Amino acid sequence: xxxxxxxxxxxxxxxxxxxxxxxxxxxxxxxxxxxxxxxxxxxxxxxxxxxxxxxxxxxxxxxxxxxxxxxxxxxxxxxxxxxxxxxxxxxxxxxxxxxxxxxxxxxxxxxxxxxx
Amino acid sequence: xxxxxxxxxxxxxxxxxxxxxxxxxxxxxxxxxxxxxxxxxxxxxxxxxxxxxxxxxxxxxxxxxxxxxxxxxxxxxxxxxxxxxxxxxxxxxxxxxxxxxxxxxxxxxxxxxxxxxxxxxxxxxxxxxxxxxxxxxxxxxxxxxxxxxxxxxxxxxxxxxxxxxxxxxxxxxxxxxxxxxxxxxxxxxxxxxxxxxxxxxxxxxxxxxxxxxxxxxxxxxxxxxxxxxxxxxxxxxxxxxxxxxxxxxxxxxxxxxxxxxxxxxxxxxxxxxxxxxxxxxxxxxxxxxxxxxxxxxxxxxxx
Numbered sequence: 001x002x003x004x005x006x007x008x009x010x011x012x013x014x015x016x017x018x019x020x021x022x023x024x025x026x027x028x029x030x031x032x033x034x035x036x037x038x039x040x041x042x043x044x045x046x047x048x049x050x051x052x053x054x055x056x057x058x059x060x061x062x063x064x065x066x067x068x069x070x071x072x073x074x075x076x077x078x079x080x081x082x083x084x085x086x087x088x089x090x091x092x093x094x095x096x097x098x099x100x101x102x103x104x105x106x107x108x109x110x111x112x113x114x115x116x
Numbered sequence: 117x118x119x120x121x122x123x124x125x126x127x128x129x130x131x132x133x134x135x136x137x138x139x140x141x142x143x144x145x146x147x148x149x150x151x152x153x154x155x156x157x158x159x160x161x162x163x164x165x166x167x168x169x170x171x172x173x174x175x176x177x178x179x180x181x182x183x184x185x186x187x188x189x190x191x192x193x194x195x196x197x198x199x200x201x202x203x204x205x206x207x208x209x210x211x212x213x214x215x216x217x218x219x220x221x222x223x224x225x226x227x228x229x230x231x232x233x234x235x236x237x238x239x240x241x242x243x244x245x246x247x248x249x250x251x252x253x254x255x256x257x258x259x260x261x262x263x264x265x266x267x268x269x270x271x272x273x274x275x276x277x278x279x280x281x282x283x284x285x286x287x288x289x290x291x292x293x294x295x296x297x298x299x300x301x302x303x304x305x306x307x308x309x310x311x312x313x314x315x316x317x318x319x320x321x322x323x324x325x326x327x328x329x330x331x332x333x334x335x336x337x338x339x340x341x342x343x344x345x346x347x348x349x350x351x352x353x354x355x356x357x358x359x360x361x362x363x364x365x366x367x368x369x370x371x372x373x374x375x376x377x378x379x380x381x382x383x384x385x386x387x388x389x390x391x392x393x394x395x396x397x398x399x400x401x402x403x404x405x406x407x408x409x410x411x412x413x414x415x416x417x418x419x
Contacts, residue, residue, distance in 0.1 A: 030267070
């Protein structure tokens with residue numbers, strides 16, 4: 001189980017890495033979404049916003065979510081540090097999403113471009 | 117009589133049975149869709165294993181060849197492994213050979229020129245065709261991010277496709293295939309995003325997977341050429357009514373349908389007569405030439 005701070009660190013690292021990647025920023029400039037990231041074992045929600053190619057993160061559930069990602073904190077930190085593709089836990093049911101399946105493919109693409 | 121069956125994750129509405137003579141041998145070539153149900157496809161492959169000469173696997177790939185990289189689609193590989201006696205082919209060998217030569221033929225006929233603007237809706241699954249267009253100096257837009265992932269960003273270089281292949285090499289082993297490519301009824305569903313219509317409109321020629329082209333095709337594509345595979349009467353009608361000038365299908369016409377590359381590759385493999393693991397590109401090329409396969413052109417006269 002990750003700590004709350006580790007959860008926040010993984011999202012901030014993800015957002016920062018997106019910002020530093022100009023090409024990725026251009027690729028996702030039209031993918032504007034609000035994502036709520038729910039860590040089931042921490043009873044914690046964080047928000048990830050993609051807007052005009054810029055990715056930011058904030059604590060708490062901010063705004064209306066286009067997609068809710070729900071998993072335990074270990075899985076979520078691994079996903080946002082690029083250690084695991086979100087498709088894998090999504091496939092075996094340990095990561096659940098509410099929202100369009102297409103968005104999990106886009107999120108996976110962003111992670112692939114950043115970390116792989 | 118040789119019996120070759122394509123088991124496809126595509127819609128059953130595209131099913132057919134044809135007889136054809138290839139290299140002096142009579143063949144029954146059939147296609148059985150499973151409406152996207154992988155369990156049904158698996159059961160059908162098991163039922164056919166050892167009873168037919170070769171099995172094609174349609175609507176999903178097993179291998180993608182991108183430059184020097186071989187990518188494995190996990191879902192496709194697992195389906196193919198349902199057969200233990202009969203070889204299962206996904207068409208990747210033909211894509212890497214026949215589809216290149218079809219582009220060469222189009223250049224020779226003048227339909228493709230060195231400055232032609234090409235939209236390949238997806239190049240990761242047809243890198244051979246992409247390389248052929250680039251070799252002839254065409255200006256290519258590869259729509260992998262646009263039409264497969266839904267991000268409005270055009271790739272224009274083969275090296276970008278190779279980079280994408282590298283990024284996805286591990287992921288393709290575990291990603292559910294339906295997330296990346298429409299299967300079953302989703303193949304018939306239009307999903308044309310008006311934002312992406314400009315990619316079709318800017319191109320002289322639209323190339324790649326027929327389902328993907330049709331799924332994202334805007335209402336009008338007047339005067340455009342199409343280079344694709346697996347066309348049926350219905351898809352040809354859709355291209356004609358949208359104003360396409362011509363359609364080149366990369367596999368030969370079998371009395372009104374062009375079989376998928378998987379079906380035709382499965383047929384060729386029975387002629388090559390080697391274990392699949394020993395078959396080389398030259399074997400495909402030899403039989404493509406011997407059978408005189410050069411794709412199949414339909415000119416609608418729309419300009």
